[in-house]
Amino acid sequence: MSQPVVDRGADLRDALGADIGWLLGQTLRSYMRMADGAAQDLPGGMRGYQVLTAAANGCVSTQLSLARELGLDRTVMTHLIDGLEAAGLIQRTPVPGDRRAKQVAVTDAGRAEWQRVRDLLGRAEDHLLDPLSPDDRGAFRTLLRRVAGQQKLDVGAMCQMASEVREDC
Amino acid sequence: MSQPVVDRGADLRDALGADIGWLLGQTLRSYMRMADGAAQDLPGGMRGYQVLTAAANGCVSTQLSLARELGLDRTVMTHLIDGLEAAGLIQRTPVPGDRRAKQVAVTDAGRAEWQRVRDLLGRAEDHLLDPLSPDDRGAFRTLLRRVAGQQKLDVGAMCQMASEVREDC
DNA sequence: TATTGTTATACTCTATAACTATA
DNA sequence: TATAGTTATAGAGTATAACAATA
Numbered sequence: 001m002s003q004p005v006v007d008r009g010a011d012l013r014d015a016l017g018a019d020i021g022w023l024l025g026q027t028l029r030s031y032m033r034m035a036d037g038a039a040q041d042l043p044g045g046m047r048g049y050q051v052l053t054a055a056a057n058g059c060v061s062t063q064l065s066l067a068r069e070l071g072l073d074r075t076v077m078t079h080l081i082d083g084l085e086a087a088g089l090i091q092r093t094p095v096p097g098d099r100r101a102k103q104v105a106v107t108d109a110g111r112a113e114w115q116r117v118r119d120l121l122g123r124a125e126d127h128l129l130d131p132l133s134p135d136d137r138g139a140f141r142t143l144l145r146r147v148a149g150q151q152k153l154d155v156g157a158m159c160q161m162a163s164e165v166r167e168d169c
Numbered sequence: 170m171s172q173p174v175v176d177r178g179a180d181l182r183d184a185l186g187a188d189i190g191w192l193l194g195q196t197l198r199s200y201m202r203m204a205d206g207a208a209q210d211l212p213g214g215m216r217g218y219q220v221l222t223a224a225a226n227g228c229v230s231t232q233l234s235l236a237r238e239l240g241l242d243r244t245v246m247t248h249l250i251d252g253l254e255a256a257g258l259i260q261r262t263p264v265p266g267d268r269r270a271k272q273v274a275v276t277d278a279g280r281a282e283w284q285r286v287r288d289l290l291g292r293a294e295d296h297l298l299d300p301l302s303p304d305d306r307g308a309f310r311t312l313l314r315r316v317a318g319q320q321k322l323d324v325g326a327m328c329q330m331a332s333e334v335r336e337d338c
Numbered sequence: 339t340a341t342t343g344t345t346a347t348a349c350t351c352t353a354t355a356a357c358t359a360t361a
Numbered sequence: 362t363a364t365a366g367t368t369a370t371a372g373a374g375t376a377t378a379a380c381a382a383t384a
Contacts, residue, residue, distance in 0.1 A: 058181030
């Protein structure tokens, strides 16, 4: 009780800067402002880009495993893939051996588009990390990857599942 | 053209781990899952908490400057403050000298509630940063603060404005 | 004429449930 | 009975416009 009222004179910048939720939110918002421009021509925007990333770089997979991979609902995945397929960027093909499931594969156009957007996003990232030195950028990326990595991807299970379908994994 | 098709054999984890937007999104989502529990009793949830943070730690301010500070629309701010005021956590008082504006001040109950939620969020943050060593946690916080800090707060302008109203700033 | 706060409206995103066709 | 995909619907979150009171 002999102390002054807690934080009465503290600066707002310090208070918000101590809130990691606020820092992450502001950082993501700042990045999204730039990224939305890069992905605006892509059906589904940034989420469409993530689907394209997973389809282009992971093992060939079904809609459901893709949804689980990206932490999306399967109803959302349906709409995203509708848009990407209508734009000719990915293709739905039946899974031999399970006629319920559909295999999702990137087309050549989809791969090219993915690379185009990826390069634009790279510039957005450069701009975001501008206040850091090259060394610090690497450190930040490494630390962020470790923090984000704790809710693990379970990519192994996905590849195993997909390998039942194709062997080029 | 003599190169193999780009990224054909790359792992999905690597592809997503190279996407800073995805990393930030996953990290924020992971944090929010824990934080929502901490702020669930607070009107407005996490955004309500941020309003409370700004009101408790910054200079006394109007709704509009608070909204600008937090990057919210002023219509959203109205609803958030409606909830917080109904819960007795903050108080709207007229600004002497400008009868259009309303001053937002934290009540004693609001300050106590802010501290309670802040402590819970601290635990969520500890859990989020669990995969890092103590040194790395500090480094991550510092780097993130610098990255987030680039869209600057303009706290100075806010304090100046508020000091026209009160002098305890 | 511009600003503060409020209200109403619409649009996006997300979550849920129901339905089909397969297994 | 359970699973993959689709569709429809409702909810939250956000953005926009219009309004009243005041500067």
